[in-house]
Amino acid sequence: MxxxxxxxxxxxxxxxxxxxxxxxxxxxxxxTPEYSVPTDADLVVKAVPTIRWDANTYTAPAGEIDVFLANDDSVKHVLVVRQGDKVVGDLELVVGSRGDFDRGTITLEAGEYSIYCTIPGHGNMNSPLIVS
Ligand SMILES: [Cu+2]
CATH class of the missing domain: 1.20.5 (Single alpha-helices involved in coiled-coils or other helix-helix interfaces)
Incomplete structure (x- = not known):
């Protein structure tokens, strides 16, 4: 003992x-800060637990796209739009913690893109974005 x-x-x-x-x-x-999803956004993306986007595929109208990003996850995420493995446009939306949101615009022609998170280890946050 x-x-x-x-x-x-x-x-x-x-x-x-x-x-x-x-x-x-x-x-x-x-x-925890609150956000409300704007009704006039062309594309709404949410980061959800754990380290995922809320949809497997997103769609948006060609032209100037108003993108709203909200964070329902507990870690930081950085959204960019890629085509193949190249970032297109200069849109970069950052949400640091749960309840954060960010908003910006990007101009895209019709085509296939992806909604991608640039944080290391977040490679599975990579959902197709169909612009038409
Ligand atoms: Cu992320």
Whole structure:
């Protein structure tokens, strides 16, 4: 029973740590910014848990496209439009944390593009965008 004392000390540490995490979560929840999806956007994209876009395929009308990005996930995402593996236009929408949103425009001809996230490790955030 020589290890009884060290074990009880480590238990106290675990309990204290759990309490800290719980109080941090509670505080964050009340200050989460809200967004509302604009009804006049041509293309609405949401990042959703975990590290995914909310749709397998997006569509938009050719021309100047008004893009709205919202973050329902808990990590940062950076949206660009690619054709093949090349970024097209200069649209870059950034959402840093849950509840964030960003908006911008890009002009695209009809064709097949993709909605892509440039954050390392987010390579599966790569959904086709059909512009017609
Ligand atoms: Cu991402």
């Amino acid at each position: 020589s290890f009884a004392f060290p074990r009880s000390r480590s238990l106290v540490g675990v309990v204290a740590g759990t309490a800290l995490v719980l109080s941090a979560c509670g505080g964050g929840g009340t200050t």
